[in-house]
Amino acid sequence: MDNVDVIVIGAGASGLMCAATAAYRGKKVVVLDHANKAGKKILMSGGGRCNFTNMDAAPKHFLSDNPHFCISALRRFSSQDFVDLVDRHGLDYVEKAPGQLFCEHSAKDLLDILLTELEWSGAELKLNTKIHNIDFQDGQTLVKTSQGHFVCESLVVATGGLSIPTMGATGFGYEIAKQVGHDILATRASLVPITIQPDRKAQLAELSGIACDISATADGVTFQEPMLFTHRGVSGPSILQITNFWQPGEELNINIAPTLSIDNLLELRQNSPKKSYEGFLSNILPKRLVELIKIEFPWLTERSAQISNDQIDSLFQYLSNFDIAPNGTEGYRTAEVTLGGVNTNEVSSKTFESQKQKGLYFIGEVLDVTGWLGGYNFQWAWASGYCAGQYV
Known part of the structure; x- marks a missing residue:
C-alpha cells in the first residue's frame, strides 16, 4: 500500500499541469495513466505542432451549461501565465493566426517541458497502469491498480472526454463521477x-x-x-x-x-x-x-x-x-473535443472539488466546458489543472 497526498488519473494536459502544481506545493503526487506514453493528444494536436493556447482566451469562447463556471480559472491562470512558463524553458513558438500559438518545431518540445516540470516538482508518473477499483472511505480514497494499491487524500480526475479513442480516450472519468452521484450532461463529438x-x-x-x-x-x-x-x-x-x-x-x-x-x-x-x-x-x-x-x-x-x-x-x-x-x-473517431460532461453546477469553480464527494476533483475536458477551435481547450486544461493544483 502506497500512501500519497494526491493521485491524478490522466497524464494529459490538465493532469500533468495539476500534478506539477500540487507537487511544487510540497504534496506527494502520483500520476496514473493506462497508456504507454504521456500526452498523446498533445503530440498529435495541431498537425503535430500543438496549438497550445490562444492569447484571446476569454469566457465567451467556451460552451457550458453553466457559462460562468470557467471565469474564475481563466482569470487566475491566463494565456500569458502559460506563455511565461514555456518561455522559461525556451520553447520556440509561432503565432499562426491572431492569438493562436503553435510550437515552431514539434509538439514534443511542449510535452518535454511538461514532463520536465513534473520531474522538477517531484511528482511521480506511472504509465501502463490499469485502475481496477476506486473506494471512497472516510477522508481517504483507496485506488486499486495493476501496479499496486494507493491511498490518497485527494483524487483528481483528468481523464479527458471520449474524443479520439485510438489515443486511449474512454468514458472512465464519467464512470467515477457517476459512482458518487454526479450528473453527466449529454456528451457528443465536437470540433469534428x-x-x-x-x-x-x-x-x-x-x-x-x-x-x-x-x-x-x-x-x-x-x-x-x-x-x-x-x-x-x-x-x-x-x-x-x-x-x-x-x-x-x-x-x-x-x-x-x-x-x-x-x-x-x-x-x-x-x-x-x-x-x-x-x-x-x-x-x-x-x-x-x-x-x-x-x-x-x-x-x-x-x-x-x-x-x-x-x-x-x-x-x-x-x-x-x-x-x-x-x-x-465523423464522431469521436476524429473529434478534437467532447461536448458535455460532468455537470459544473456540482463542482467548485474555485477549487474544482466535487460537491458530492470530499477529496474528489475534476479538471479539463471531463467537465462540461468546451472551447472553440484555436487553442482555447488547451488553455482550459492549463487553467483548470493549475487552479485545482493549488487546493488538492
Missing part, C-alpha cells in the same frame, strides 16, 4: 468534420482536397473561415467550429461566397457587359468549384449583358445557401 449524404457526396467528389473561404451559420452563430472538401464530406476551421453549435437534423447554412453581395453581381452586368460570370467567379472561388456551379448554371459562360435579374438572383441564392446536404459528423 461533417459527413454528407451519399448522393451529394458523389456530386462533390471531384472537389476533394480543395478549400475556400466560407461562412457557416448554425443556432445564430457564424464563423467565417476556410472550409475543406474531403472524400467523406467537409472539414476545415469553419466546419469544425460550427459543430460546437450544430447537431445533425438542425439547420446549417453554408455561404461559399460570404464577401459577395447581389449588388456585386448586378454591377458586373452593368459595368462589364461583355464579361462572363464564369470569369468573375473564378477570381473568388477555386476553379473546380466553378466547374461544379456551371453544371447548375450553364449560362455562366455567356456575356453578362444577356443574363436576367432572376438568373442573377438564383445564382446568388445558390452561393449564399450552398447545399452540402449534411448527414452527421
Whole structure:
C-alpha cells in the first residue's frame, strides 16, 4: 500500500499541469495513466505542432451549461501565465493566426517541458497502469491498480472526454463521477468534420482536397473561415467550429461566397457587359468549384449583358445557401473535443472539488466546458489543472 497526498488519473494536459502544481506545493503526487506514453493528444494536436493556447482566451469562447463556471480559472491562470512558463524553458513558438500559438518545431518540445516540470516538482508518473477499483472511505480514497494499491487524500480526475479513442480516450472519468452521484450532461463529438449524404457526396467528389473561404451559420452563430472538401464530406476551421453549435437534423447554412453581395453581381452586368460570370467567379472561388456551379448554371459562360435579374438572383441564392446536404459528423473517431460532461453546477469553480464527494476533483475536458477551435481547450486544461493544483 502506497500512501500519497494526491493521485491524478490522466497524464494529459490538465493532469500533468495539476500534478506539477500540487507537487511544487510540497504534496506527494502520483500520476496514473493506462497508456504507454504521456500526452498523446498533445503530440498529435495541431498537425503535430500543438496549438497550445490562444492569447484571446476569454469566457465567451467556451460552451457550458453553466457559462460562468470557467471565469474564475481563466482569470487566475491566463494565456500569458502559460506563455511565461514555456518561455522559461525556451520553447520556440509561432503565432499562426491572431492569438493562436503553435510550437515552431514539434509538439514534443511542449510535452518535454511538461514532463520536465513534473520531474522538477517531484511528482511521480506511472504509465501502463490499469485502475481496477476506486473506494471512497472516510477522508481517504483507496485506488486499486495493476501496479499496486494507493491511498490518497485527494483524487483528481483528468481523464479527458471520449474524443479520439485510438489515443486511449474512454468514458472512465464519467464512470467515477457517476459512482458518487454526479450528473453527466449529454456528451457528443465536437470540433469534428461533417459527413454528407451519399448522393451529394458523389456530386462533390471531384472537389476533394480543395478549400475556400466560407461562412457557416448554425443556432445564430457564424464563423467565417476556410472550409475543406474531403472524400467523406467537409472539414476545415469553419466546419469544425460550427459543430460546437450544430447537431445533425438542425439547420446549417453554408455561404461559399460570404464577401459577395447581389449588388456585386448586378454591377458586373452593368459595368462589364461583355464579361462572363464564369470569369468573375473564378477570381473568388477555386476553379473546380466553378466547374461544379456551371453544371447548375450553364449560362455562366455567356456575356453578362444577356443574363436576367432572376438568373442573377438564383445564382446568388445558390452561393449564399450552398447545399452540402449534411448527414452527421465523423464522431469521436476524429473529434478534437467532447461536448458535455460532468455537470459544473456540482463542482467548485474555485477549487474544482466535487460537491458530492470530499477529496474528489475534476479538471479539463471531463467537465462540461468546451472551447472553440484555436487553442482555447488547451488553455482550459492549463487553467483548470493549475487552479485545482493549488487546493488538492
